[in-house]
Amino acid sequence: MGRCCCRCCCPRGLWMLSAPYYDDRRMCVCPGPRRIGIPVRSSSLPLFSDAMPAPTQLFFPLIRNCELSRIYGTACYCHHKHLCCSSPYVPQSRLRYTPHPAYATFCRPKENWWQYTQGRRYASTPQKFYLTPPQVNSILKANEYSFKVPEFDGKNVSSVLGFDSNQLPANAPIEDRRSAATCLQTRGMLLGVFDGHAGCACSQAVSERLFYYIAVSLLPHETLLEIENAVESGRALLPILQWHKHPNDYFSKEASKLYFNSLRTYWQELIDLNTGESADIDVKEALINAFKRLDNDISLEAQVGDPNSFLNYLVLRVAFSGATACVAHVDGVDLHVANTGDSRAMLGVQEEDGSWSAVTLSNDHNAQNERELERLKLEHPKNEAKSVVKQDRLLGLLMPFRAFGDVKFKWSIDLQKRVIESGPDQLNDNEYTKFIPPNYYTPPYLTAEPEVIYHRLRPQDKFLVLATDGLWETMHRQDVVRIVGEYLTGMHRQQPIAVGGYKVTLGQMHGLLTERRAKMSSVFEDQNAATHLIRHAVGNNEFGTVDHERLSKMLSLPEELARMYRDDITIIVVQFNSHVVGAYQNQE
């Protein structure tokens, strides 16, 4: 269903691929696991594997190359990658630009050991390879981050207790991004997950910039003036955001000036537009404006270009790649979720009987959403009704129906050609960027405008899960909420066993209890709700319990295989302070 065929037919056991099945996949011209599927013309494209960013140390800190190669050799179908993903078409591009300094931690040159000419290789004798539990933990915890809202005078007056976040890469480098920040000039906290496609440039840019646009949109007129005056007179600026970042969450220094100028233009316009009356700022409107404005700026920056060749190339990569965004703004009991694309926000609600239920606070913008299909059809002439969404993808290519960047779906053909021709060589040589989507008649086909859902927090709303589709495609929302809920309440909500009137033997009870304890012990391994959720998402067996063997296999996949079995997963779990929320309620 909109997912790559590899996933749907993925057997549970990793080592059981059979030859016919393998053949099927190779011939498959259906879209691959990536968001953008390019129709395959030839399967014998050269594989510039050495141009691919390598798995990070974070991934496989403990696996030796030879071990990897063994796994790889056992179940290789890496050539499948070019069927579905864009990178083989831009083999040099990734190499030719100087990697961003921060990339250094992510990328290292890949050894050639696994480079091989594609050919038919069949799964040979299954080989067992297991990571030890501490190895598994070090992989799972590499990117975890927790933030607790500081208490003042022993009391936390914020409606947010804190948040846990984590991400597990499947792509190399990971294309997901996450952001969290506290608004300093207004109240409230911003949290967001960003799922990039066709590279990570766009998601990176959005993760750095979007919250500033939102914060600025929320600022009252006087504050904007004050900031502008400070810039003008060279005084110290008021800080707008307090970021809560994991060391791996980097910001690009080179583009900082460029980004600032765009932002400044935005607030200058806001100042000019202001009529003087200090009307209450509508959060919903602010969010929509910020999203649209940022996308607009991304587009403009790419059209204008930059004299600095590195920056010029960067803005183009940002514009030609894409990203979805799911952002939550929490201020007291007011929760706004702005969503563009197919990441999701899920509210964990604890019922009176202690059980957990999930309330969805975002709509996926993809082919599964009737209203989105409807919208697309209305926005384009009737004769395009059949071509605008094909095989559940926008123009048969793109899975999310809304996204940042992706100017290939926004610009006119003329504009695209002009920019590419005047752009740097890397862009010119890139087959993907040059490729114009089929049936491209009435652009734009894509928008970054978010759908904003407002929710007034109640004491029973205990937490919010923001996650990219990597999580939602492996786990049902109900399970997600239950697992997080049980984790946060320390598991004592686990339904107690009562013998009641049933006939239970000591042996049966013992088996049941041992199983429950195994389940519980996985909770105690994690200090982070997001990590715990990833552990379940990756390691859950048929019974909904974490199976270490499975977890170990999934995590020891070489990067090329990883993408076949899972997507990047990024999760933020925001915990609400029921006491504060309750107090708000009582005030009114």
Added chain:
Amino acid sequence: MFYRLLSVVQRQRTSQGWQNWSPARSGASTAEAHSVALPAQTQVVICGGGIMGTSVAYHLSKMGWKDIVLLEQGRLAAGSTRFCAGILSTARHLTIEQKMADYSNKLYHQLEQETGIHTGYIRTGSIFLAQNQDRLISLKRVNSRLNVIGIPSEIISLKRVAELHPLLNVHDLVGAMHVPEDAVVSSADVALALASAASQNGVQIYDRTSVVHVMVKKGQVTGVETDKGQIECQYFVNCAGQWAYELGLSNEEPISIPLHACEHFYLLTRPLETPLQSNTPTIVDADGRIYIRNWQGGILSGGFEKTPKPIFTEGKNQLEIQNLQEDWDHFEPLLSSLLRRMPELETLEIMKLVNCPETFTPDMRCIMGESPLVQGYFVLAGMNSAGLSFGGGAGKYLAEWMVHGYPSENVWELDLKRFGALQSSRTFLRHRVMEVMPLLYDLKVPRWDFQTGRQLRTSPLYDRLDAQGARWMEKHGFERPKYFVPPDKDLLALEQSKTFYKPDWFDIVESEVKCCKEAVCVIDMSSFTKFEITSTGDQALEILQYLFSNDLDVPVGHIVHTGMLNEGGGYENDCSIARLNKRSFFMISPTDQQVHCWAWLKKHMPKDSNLLLEDVTWKYTALNLIGPRAVDVLSELSYAPMTSDHFPSLFCKEMSVGYANGIRVMSMTHTGEPGFMLYIPIEYALHVYNEVMSVGQKYGIRNAGYYALRSLRIEKFFAFWGQDLNTLTTPLECGRESRVKLEKGMDFIGRDALLQQKQNGVYKRLTMFILDDHDTDLDLWPWWGEPIYRNGQYVGKTTSSAYSYTMERHVCLGFVHNFSEDTGEEQVVTPDFINRGEYEIDIAGHRFQAKAKLYPVTSLYTHKRRKDDVELSDLHGK
């Protein structure tokens, strides 16, 4: 379900009994009728209708007290008593507990005959399993102690274990102990039978009546306020089980009864296909943390898990304990353990998991006795889940205590007064019982220290000493250094350090002891209880002369060792008293005497405003300078001559040490070694300590701890109150005639008893034993409570022991009795009797030869190094 089931069973079983005693209460009336008319006045009010309350009522009425009212807030025997697993086990670690359980066993055995109420008493015996050698040693120790007090028990082979219990998996065991006379009984029915017998003896029982608080006037119980009206009374007995703490707090001047409840789980199953015989022995697998008994053809199995769940911390009151939630996940480790022990039970069907809270105390011993604050307020509670086993005996001792003023056995270990108010905060109790409950089935090894609820009371030097490697023990909430670990030495982790053999600190203490003998050591002894008694006239001297056996009318500056005796001549306290001036005395007692001694003094002192008693424990830090060079250190610090000509032994003087004035220096060390005690006002403590350490450096000074002190004092035959001495031992029985002045010109408490004893001779004698064929490295170490054999005959038990580094032998102190071979009666013990005997000490079933001594080995005092013994290493700093 169990609840209902049990009550059905009860009704059937006890119908006869209830009919018996219902009319007896008030002439054919119901409980409702009773509740209307509480008597306005009675002698004793007992609160609590569980096994404790009914047992106290039963014994009081047997001893002739008739005017007794028993109040129960719910129904009789409806609290923990109802849910008790019903196992009566005599294999206890304390002798007093063994005696209580033994008495209970005998009492319950004949109770059905006496009252006609079916109690379900079945003599099943019990088997204690050992999964490892240490456990087996522990069982052997208990076994030898059980045998000498006449409870049959034996260490049995695994083959025999398998014979005794058909379902048991014995493959992972190393041994077991069989106690054939242990029993199972329905505790609720026992309580009802006791109540029935008591009511036949005139005790009035009212259920559904709860005590609101106890009325007190001038430190004396005057009555009880209940929800149904007031009752005047002279005695109140708090047997409120887990609510005893709350009830104590409800008083205007709160009475602290430190206990706390934890949830306790046991499992009931349906009958086996071939139902278990009703006399199948009870199994205790302490290493597996479980007990298993037969129950209606199936089994009942519970245990004491490593992670207890404390409950009712906030003092939630429930009339009758409703069946609390079953928590199977919590029970899982115990269930695993059960299935490992009895694998065949896999297919057995579960009936119910019962959750019945049990009450635990901070030191795993029950609480009985009179409140130190309120006369006539008695307590019996905190049974650490052995209420059924102790019920009979504890009730008896408490009844004796109330009727005679003291119980027939030494119960100091269980006395409420061993606790201060300081160990009774809810937080402390909650934390401590979480350690105590698992400890029930943990290995009980020598020198165990509690890990929770620590660092409550500390000396101002605590941090300094801790930084120098001090390891700490706790007494009465006070931290005391055990020994100092040198920086280059590592000790074992807590769990690994548990041993019945030579401990890992042996060498460390050895060097501390050596330093005490050859140079000088400093020990922080601030925990000792310190009182000051002052008066305007001679009142202080008069009252002290009446309370203490030695003559205290000594010149100012003298220190007197003396006992505070009871009417029977037994030691209520053993202390040192310094006469500060004509009208003021400074009294030093053991640490755990703080509450008991205070209560005793208060009770006997006239209400005279001219007489002032003050607890100054917290005002002084005490440093003990032990060793031949202590003189040099102190004279250098004070510029005063400290030699025995100027500062004779047992002398006290206020002087300056370093910059600090007003330090009370006393020439005694509690060890028999030369040296001084410094009582330092706390603000000077750090200064004096620093001065002593820096000046002492050239004399080889070092820190030492209590283990060194203990070794020194035991090798010198210094008995300590609470360990060797108790309320039933007189000065004459421990060779302290010199500390008793029968002819000091005035009467004192206990004089008559001592006079009589002097005439008749003593029936037991504290003796020092030096183990002869004991290998310190390889043999089990003595601890305390080991049986002493004279010419193969059991004559008594040891009270304390230590390794003497000077004699390079183990030394035990213990009492020798002279039991008549024919009648078993106690006879006079003469020095001759002691000296003309071959002695053996039984350590976990192995007997070691020992030499008996009535007086300390004199050569220890005249220890002088010969010139040619001096080594280069003697020049090293210690």
